[in-house]
Amino acid sequence: DTEVTQTPKHLVMGMTNKKSLKCEQHMGHRAMYWYKQKAKKPPELMFVYSYEKLSINESVPSRFSPECPNSSLLNLHLHALQPEDSALYLCASSQQQGAGTDTQYFGPGTRLTVL
Amino acid sequence: DAKTTQPTSMDCAEGRAANLPCNHSTISGNEYVYWYRQIHSQGPQYIIHGLKNNETNEMASLIITEDRKSSTLILPHATLRDTAVYYCIVKTPRHNEGGKLIFGQGTELSVKP
Numbered sequence: 001d002t003e004v005t006q007t008p009k010h011l012v013m014g015m016t017n018k019k020s021l022k023c024e025q026h027m028g029h030r031a032m033y034w035y036k037q038k039a040k041k042p043p044e045l046m047f048v049y050s051y052e053k054l055s056i057n058e059s060v061p062s063r064f065s066p067e068c069p070n071s072s073l074l075n076l077h078l079h080a081l082q083p084e085d086s087a088l089y090l091c092a093s094s095q096q097q098g099a100g101t102d103t104q105y106f107g108p109g110t111r112l113t114v115l
Numbered sequence: 116d117a118k119t120t121q122p123t124s125m126d127c128a129e130g131r132a133a134n135l136p137c138n139h140s141t142i143s144g145n146e147y148v149y150w151y152r153q154i155h156s157q158g159p160q161y162i163i164h165g166l167k168n169n170e171t172n173e174m175a176s177l178i179i180t181e182d183r184k185s186s187t188l189i190l191p192h193a194t195l196r197d198t199a200v201y202y203c204i205v206k207t208p209r210h211n212e213g214g215k216l217i218f219g220q221g222t223e224l225s226v227k228p
Binding site: 002004042043044045048056088090092097098099101102103104105106107108109111 | 117147149151156157158159160161164202208214215216217218219220221
């Protein structure tokens with residue numbers, strides 16, 4: 001089983017709202033990732049958690065706040081977003097960050113629209 | 116920046132083999148070649164990866180040239196459901212950029228009846 005689940009599938013929020021995206025995996029993976037994908041563009045890495053600690057932050061604005069409460073869960077807290085933040089947000093997980101044959105498995109994504 | 120170059124788009128007839136090329140001329144000895152595909156508005160799906168040897172699984176075959184500067188993903192009998200964007204990615208090792216996947220623009224494969 002290589003399933004990564006994400007909720008919600010779709011989210012519409014105003015610029016003053018606070019919302020959260022959730023990601024879950026039960027494969028025993030110790031690395032989890034957030035990617036952002038704008039329309040007709042490839043996915044871009046935002047954050048990496050390794051063993052529940054933030055390992056990589058790709059200079060993401062502070063209005064995006066990741067959280068890894070345990071090894072199976074990954075959240076992305078959203079606050080004061082801009083319309084240009086509208087995108088598909090993808091979560092992925094892998095056995096162990098960085099190993100040569102470490103394969104990332106992606107969830108279906110959350111389609112976010114900021115009004 | 117992505118370390119790979121792929122054609123922007125390709126067509127393939129249903130039932131025929133789809134051969135998707137990828138150039139990665141600056142690949143290092145410990146970097147793996149990974150292939151993912153993304154069907155419209157879904158998450159990327161892992162297909163296959165390799166280091167030096169050719170690899171085959173239930174989805175595809177990966178042919179890597181001896182000098183490792185290019186590779187080809189082969190879908191042996193393409194179906195309409197294989198229509199997707201295919202990404203060839205050179206995966207950075209742990210000590211350098213934490214094993215990140217850096218996606219390029221990919222190849223948009225259209226399988227036609």
